[in-house]
Amino acid sequence: MADTDKSPDSSRRSERSRRAILDASLALVGEVGYNKLTIEAIAARAGVGKQTIYRWWPSKAAVLLEASMALSGDAEDEGEWTGFPDTGDIAADLKHVLRLTVDQFNDEKYEAPARALTAAGAIDRELGEKFTRQLLEPALVLYENRLRAAQAAGQIDADIDVRIAVEMIVGPLTHRWLQRTNPLTHDFADTCVDQVLRGIAPR
């Protein structure tokens, strides 16, 4: 933020405006989709002027990216997410995280903006690469790190391609979610984890 007035009141107002803008962008992208989302509509919903948004963000993509990252941060604050667990039981840890993802995809608040952004990113290469780099990849790296720890502990095969193992865990869920082939359930998450782990177990 390039705000020059640094009084406490102004900071509080700025933070309130910032959150109102991020919340409005998430609500609206879920309602109207990425293409029809406008800075004007976000400003109107947030009760701020258009210029307030343009002062802090160069584009609607930038607003949404920060909003999505803030949404992930909220989940952490609410205790839904406290870092990728490492209890020593790789199956339990992966199931825990994949079940949380299932829960998010079954929760309209997370699902609607995630769907709108994923669809927009699928079409718009530049936008998609930005979201993949800044939102998706950091999440995949957490899976990778947990699997590498399990690999170091001798719980999964040393020759396994860990990155592809991660995609085998999250890919079916994304496939089922985006293309609505079948319901997303905890059972589904558990079976994915079990079948992937069997495939990458030490020989």
Next chain:
Amino acid sequence: MADTDKSPDSSRRSERSRRAILDASLALVGEVGYNKLTIEAIAARAGVGKQTIYRWWPSKAAVLLEASMALSGDAEDEGEWTGFPDTGDIAADLKHVLRLTVDQFNDEKYEAPARALTAAGAIDRELGEKFTRQLLEPALVLYENRLRAAQAAGQIDADIDVRIAVEMIVGPLTHRWLQRTNPLTHDFADTCVDQVLRGIAPR
């Protein structure tokens, strides 16, 4: 088609128009996306009147669905696809098909309309369910049948959830393709198949 003039010349003309409309719809959806695609633009590109399209199809979704099915049919005619192979070697058969899918996703002609339709279907539930039911599910069933044959032959575990195994094979590819996380290669296809098969091998 509800054409009443059944003379040979008229049939040829109709078939030519039908193909021109389907081809135009695929080219245009790749260029402008599903939302901006109009029947008018398809008609102009195909060199036919709007009414010709409305005589045969009720909506742009219906045109695109038939066009996508025709595109799959073309691949069969060109010998790129001759039914899901069953050579007795489940790994070789799955790799063969998954490599073909990788090739299609690396071919603009297939990739652009598939991406536009998948993104549109992700947003528009009704459209998405239609595409999933009429295009995606029939393809997944071919995988399922091949895996069930391998299961009957004792090559994969009797207790495995075959449907989820299919999603473990195609999910990572869809994930990588739509979200552009990493390049789609034959090596990737092969590793996916190998790691999934290890996971569902007889215990």
